[in-house]
Amino acid sequence: MKRKxxxxxxxxxxxxxxxxxxxxxxxxxxxxxxxxxxGVPPQVVHELQERYAAIGLRDTPSIAxxxxxxxxxxxxxxxxxxxxxxxxxxxxxxxxxxRDVVDDMRLAGIERIRAICLxxxxxxxxxxxxxxxxxxxxxxxxxxxFVAGWADHPMLIxxxxxxxxxxxxxxxxxxxxxVAVLFTAHSVPTRTVEPSEAPIEYHGMIxxxxxxxxxxxxxxxxxxxxxxxxxxxxxxxxxxxFQSQGMSGGPWIGPTVEYSLSQLKADGYETVVIQPVGFLxxxxxxxxxxxxxxxxxxxxxxxxxIRAGSLNDSSLLIxxxxxxxxxxxxxxASSSSSSVDAFLHRNAGSPNLNKLTA
Numbered sequence: 033m034k035r036k037x038x039x040x041x042x043x044x045x046x047x048x049x050x051x052x053x054x055x056x057x058x059x060x061x062x063x064x065x066x067x068x069x070x071g072v073p074p075q076v077v078h079e080l081q082e083r084y085a086a087i088g089l090r091d092t093p094s095i096a097x098x099x100x101x102x103x104x105x106x107x108x109x110x111x112x113x114x115x116x117x118x119x120x121x122x123x124x125x126x127x128x129x130x131r132d133v134v135d136d137m138r139l140a141g142i143e144r145i146r147a148i149c150l151x152x153x154x155x156x157x158x159x160x161x162x163x164x165x166x167x168x169x170x171x172x173x174x175x176x177x178f179v180a181g182w183a184d185h186p187m188l189i190x191x192x193x194x195x196x197x198x199x200x201x202x203x204x205x206x207x208x209x210x211v212a213v214l215f216t217a218h219s220v221p222t223r224t225v226e227p228s229e230a231p232i233e234y235h236g237m238i239x240x241x242x243x244x245x246x247x248x249x250x251x252x253x254x255x256x257x258x259x260x261x262x263x264x265x266x267x268x269x270x271x272x273x274f275q276s277q278g279m280s281g282g283p284w285i286g287p288t289v290e291y292s293l294s295q296l297k298a299d300g301y302e303t304v305v306i307q308p309v310g311f312l313x314x315x316x317x318x319x320x321x322x323x324x325x326x327x328x329x330x331x332x333x334x335x336x337x338i339r340a341g342s343l344n345d346s347s348l349l350i351x352x353x354x355x356x357x358x359x360x361x362x363x364x365a366s367s368s369s370s371s372v373d374a375f376l377h378r379n380a381g382s383p384n385l386n387k388l389t390a
Contacts, residue, residue: 042143044118045357047108048130048162049150051123052100052315054093056081058126065125076279087319101126103313104150106345107353114354118142124165134169144175148356150312152188153217153253154181155246157224179356183249184256185363187355191348192253192340193260196307199340200264209302209336212269214292215254217310218317219274219284220246247285250274253309271296275308275326276317289322290329297333304330307340312349314342 053062059081064071089098096102104121112119120137122130137145147166151158159180170176182188196213203211225244251272258270273292277284289306296304306326308318322339330337343349355363 042141044120044137044140044142044145045111045115046120046122046133046137046145046147046166047104047111047150047353048147048166049100049104049121049123050158051126051129052098053084053089053126054098054101056085056089056091059084062126072279083316083320086324087316098315099319100313100315103315103342103344107150107313107350110345110350111353111357114350115357119357122166122169124162130162130165131169134166134174138173142174144177145170146177146179146357146360148179148182148353151310152181152185152312153183153246153249153310154244155220155225155249156244157220157246177360179360181245181249182352182356182361182363183253185352185356187348187352189253189256189260191343191346191352192257192307192309194346194348195340195343196257196305197261197264199305199307199338200261203303203305203336203338210300211303211305212271212296212299212301213258213265214289214296214304214306215257215270215272216275216289216306216308216322217250217253217272219277219286219288221278222283222285225285247274250310257307257309276321289326293326293329293333293335293337297335301335303336303338305338305340308342311342313344318342 051062051065053059060071060077063077063080084098087099088094097105101123104123108119108121118137118140120133122128122133124130145166147162149159149162151162153159163178163180166176166178200211200213203209225246227243254270254272258265258267271292273287273289274285275289277286277288293304306322308322311318318339327337
């Protein structure tokens with residue numbers, strides 16, 4: 033069993049997120065960081081500025097901040113309320129940068145970190161780069177327990193299932209259509225998940241070789257959520273797709289959402305309830321790609337598309353983060369009732385733990 037993090041001011045939790053620009057004028061600089069310094073053509077910068085503008089980003093900063101930053105900070109605030117030690121937030125591609133946050137931790141006298149990547153499914157192109165960024169910033173000055181890959185955490189599964197249950201029940205109560213559920217996660221370039229004996233280059237960054245579990249992790253999250261909903265969701269009525277394929281050259285893993293929606297229409301479905309189980313909060317891939325672009329695709333196909341609400345600061349998600357903060361990856365990996373019971377028993381001393389009622 034991993035060592036439980038102690039109530040000790042020298043220990044802290046570091047939540048890791050992708051990062052997002054604060055204003056439209058930062059888009060080009062932001063994309064250079066995302067692509068490892070290579071940048072993207074001006075037309076791509078302009079297109080992404082338009083997408084971000086469509087979900088509320090402006091030329092001047094907003095008080096609330098961009099969606100990803102706002103919700104990540106809110107998750108940290110809620111986790112901080114549960115714990116007796118500090119909780120920090122570090123972003124890989126924008127402010128607050130991981131390296132700057134680690135410097136702050138060093139000045140605060142922190143000696144041990146439990147780093148939790150807010151991308152539950154493990155991959156070279158996300159979690160691997162987060163891990164490298166933390167290691168480079170720490171430079172062996174701290175002891176780091178890096179939590180990578182928690183796609184099957186029972187409380188994460190219950191958090192997604194809670195959101196989907198509400199959306200699915202609402203879809204069925206208002207219409208008598210044939211309803212499908214489509215789970216999604218962010219696509220990645222095919223070359224970054226294929227087995228390789230040599231290190232893999234991605235946007236000028238060298239990634240680790242060996243097997244990559246990302247696609248399997250994503251599907252497993254979806255499968256466990258569907259299993260949790262088996263009393264209202266038939267195994268024949270749920271599907272999985274990868275969304276938000278990039279604009280760079282080369283193939284990205286699929287099937288795409290656009291293709292999947294066309295197939296569901298051809299199979300006789302009239303309503304699709306979509307849930308992005310690869311994302312923990314609202315941001316451009318949810319608010320634009322799903323709520324605007326995929327809605328247009330569905331409309332053109334004659335489908336009704338409904339999205340389950342994002343987790344954002346869901347109490348069940350904070351339960352999962354609290355458990356990871358305290359115990360790392362030492363948890364029963366499934367959403368079965370026995371796993372949830374074990375989780376609740378272990379955390380029975382938490383005064384803030386959200387108790388399951390269903």
